[in-house]
Amino acid sequence: MKTVNNAVKIIFLTILFVNLSNCKPKALEASSIEIGMNEFISAYDSNEKIQLLDVRTPEEYQSGHVPRAVTLPLDELTSGATVPFEKTSEIYVICRSGKRSMAATQYLKSQGYTNVKSISGGTVAWSAQNKPLDK
Numbered sequence: 001m002k003t004v005n006n007a008v009k010i011i012f013l014t015i016l017f018v019n020l021s022n023c024k025p026k027a028l029e030a031s032s033i034e035i036g037m038n039e040f041i042s043a044y045d046s047n048e049k050i051q052l053l054d055v056r057t058p059e060e061y062q063s064g065h066v067p068r069a070v071t072l073p074l075d076e077l078t079s080g081a082t083v084p085f086e087k088t089s090e091i092y093v094i095c096r097s098g099k100r101s102m103a104a105t106q107y108l109k110s111q112g113y114t115n116v117k118s119i120s121g122g123t124v125a126w127s128a129q130n131k132p133l134d135k
Contacts, residue, residue: 034105044066053083
């Protein structure tokens, strides 16, 4: 009987270990697809052909957007609109504060885009760094 109890414990611990080793904390997942504003500004300033996708509404985009940003609202993106960038391109995604850009980034990753980063803080953080907005 003792051997059976030990076998059950070993099986239970093995299953528990396998399940825990396959888990990724949400914070770790988010950090791998999110970029801070200072890091983005460095990338932006050093690359005139940066691929930047603004997922805010058309009204928000028209009221002021990061120069060189291409608009594709989140609802259109997730409804199957054509993304104007290659799946292997380095793509930065921005919104007002970072929530919609994170959702868009996760969606793009699920669609096979391999190098996508959500910009933490969005256009609010961009403006807080005294960076210009185009209208």
